[in-house]
Amino acid sequence: MDFDDIVIGSGLAALGAVLGLEHSPRVLVLCGPAQGSFSYYDERGTVPCAYHGEGGLGNDWHGVIPTGGRNNFAQASDDEFAAAFARFYPRTPILQRLGSASLFVPWRPIRPREQLRQLARQRGARLTLLQQPAAGFSWNDRFAEVTTATQTFRARRVWLAAGALHTPGLLERSLRRGLRRPMVSDHAFCYLGHTDELAPPRIVHSREGMVFPAMYGSSPAALYTARPARFGFRELDFGIEQRAVFGLPTGNAVMKLARRMSPGLLAEAFYNRFGVFSAAPRYSVYAQVVVPDAYSWHDDPDLSLRARVQAIGVATDEARGNPPFRGLCRSRRPEVYIPGIHLHHSVDLAALKAAGVNEPGAALQVVDASVLTDIGPDHHSFKMLLGAMLRARDAVEADQSSHRPERAAAS
Ligand SMILES: Cc1cc2nc3c(=O)[nH]c(=O)nc-3n(C[C@H](O)[C@H](O)[C@H](O)COP(=O)(O)OP(=O)(O)OC[C@H]3O[C@@H](n4cnc5c(N)ncnc54)[C@H](O)[C@@H]3O)c2cc1C
Numbered sequence: 357m358d359f360d361d362i363v364i365g366s367g368l369a370a371l372g373a374v375l376g377l378e379h380s381p382r383v384l385v386l387c388g389p390a391q392g393s394f395s396y397y398d399e400r401g402t403v404p405c406a407y408h409g410e411g412g413l414g415n416d417w418h419g420v421i422p423t424g425g426r427n428n429f430a431q432a433s434d435d436e437f438a439a440a441f442a443r444f445y446p447r448t449p450i451l452q453r454l455g456s457a458s459l460f461v462p463w464r465p466i467r468p469r470e471q472l473r474q475l476a477r478q479r480g481a482r483l484t485l486l487q488q489p490a491a492g493f494s495w496n497d498r499f500a501e502v503t504t505a506t507q508t509f510r511a512r513r514v515w516l517a518a519g520a521l522h523t524p525g526l527l528e529r530s531l532r533r534g535l536r537r538p539m540v541s542d543h544a545f546c547y548l549g550h551t552d553e554l555a556p557p558r559i560v561h562s563r564e565g566m567v568f569p570a571m572y573g574s575s576p577a578a579l580y581t582a583r584p585a586r587f588g589f590r591e592l593d594f595g596i597e598q599r600a601v602f603g604l605p606t607g608n609a610v611m612k613l614a615r616r617m618s619p620g621l622l623a624e625a626f627y628n629r630f631g632v633f634s635a636a637p638r639y640s641v642y643a644q645v646v647v648p649d650a651y652s653w654h655d656d657p658d659l660s661l662r663a664r665v666q667a668i669g670v671a672t673d674e675a676r677g678n679p680p681f682r683g684l685c686r687s688r689r690p691e692v693y694i695p696g697i698h699l700h701h702s703v704d705l706a707a708l709k710a711a712g713v714n715e716p717g718a719a720l721q722v723v724d725a726s727v728l729t730d731i732g733p734d735h736h737s738f739k740m741l742l743g744a745m746l747r748a749r750d751a752v753e754a755d756q757s758s759h760r761p762e763r764a765a766a767s
Contacts, residue, residue: 367412419465543696
């Protein structure tokens with residue numbers, strides 16, 4: 357056997373698995389191609405939906421970690437959540453916040469590429485990183501086998517963390533057709549309008565970031581936030597397109613829009629990034645909404661996804677219906693939304709089960725968002741990392757003590 361565990365991918369889900377494999381004697385990580393490339397939601401190449409390369413979308417994510425605990429698909433206790441959080445942010449107490457809606461925004465987001473490189477230095481020969489994509493895998497009673505363009509590796513277990521867009525294709529290439537769902541779910545982020553009836557949000561600063569207040573509505577699938585509306589942003593619907601591209605990795609369309617950054621957008625960006633200028637006479641109200649089956653796959657192989665505008669409209673309309681804010685002057689452009697970049701549920705779970713994947717003790721475990729059916733309204737990525745970590749840790753511990761039951765894959 358070449359390795360005990362092989363991890364496919366090098367994003368946040370892969371980092372979670374590698375952290376959980378701390379006591380595995382020999383781990384190989386296939387990071388993806390050395391020369392990375394983005395896929396985008398739209399033909400203009402504005403909003404990325406996947407990055408095929410070292411670090412994945414984790415190179416660009418904003419690092420927001422919610423404390424509300426909705427949809428605990430990681431099956432983690434509060435203590436496990438707080439311990440994992442403290443690994444990255446040891447000087448920010450989080451335990452007492454768990455269960456109430458708020459968002460931790462770090463000064464320095466967790467970057468899986470740097471974290472994996474650091475772990476490789478610490479673990480030495482026990483952890484190998486390779487800049488190669490996996491072409492496919494198979495397994496038998498004794499071992500699993502992963503092939504790349506030039507090599508074949510054997511291991512006891514394979515942890516698939518190629519991301520919600522790449523995992524379905526890899527599963528189909530390796531096992532059989534029918535594992536990819538025809539649709540993919542996501543969050544949509546929408547502007548609801550503005551209100552003059554809000555007290556300034558109380559932001560708690562720590563040495564590692566800030567905690568912003570957030571709210572759940574009566575509709576369980578939405579998370580609401582309010583941000584100070586300044587300059588042009590005091591006008592209803594001003595600058596919606598600019599907001600859509602702010603904070604994204606560069607692309608031509610993005611650069612053009614960024615150059616036209618208005619003072620209002622700049623003020624909102626400063627608030628989002630540093631928590632400053634929170635007191636304002638007017639606030640813009642936003643909702644992050646779960647959209648089941650928000651996209652179908654595009655026929656053009658260069659483009660990944662085709663928006664299912666009606667499904668997105670139904671979900672965002674529901675969040676607009678009953679927001680937890682008084683005095684809301686409502687947006688007149690309800691059709692506008694920003695893709696959440698929280699893609700999930702791209703794999704058919706029944707077909708996956710029939711293929712023997714993700715069962716306790718199975719040689720192949722999928723740990724990214726492709727197998728999450730409902731992530732709830734919160735930002736899901738840290739919980740996904742945590743879920744991967746706990747499952748990998750349990751599998752290694754189960755090896756060592758056959759009495760301990762493994763944590764089942766959550767959906
Ligand atoms: C601008 C931006 C801001 C965001 N902000 C937030 C936020 O604040 N909070 C939040 O929760 N989420 C946020 N997200 C979403 C978050 O980035 C993703 O949910 C998360 O990074 C997904 O991680 P992943 O490991 O599942 O997949 P990915 O990041 O897509 O990684 C997949 C990995 O698999 C590799 N791979 C693919 N195919 C193969 C193969 N055949 N062989 C080997 N490797 C392969 C890729 O190279 C890559 O390393 C944001 C995203 C963006 C773009």
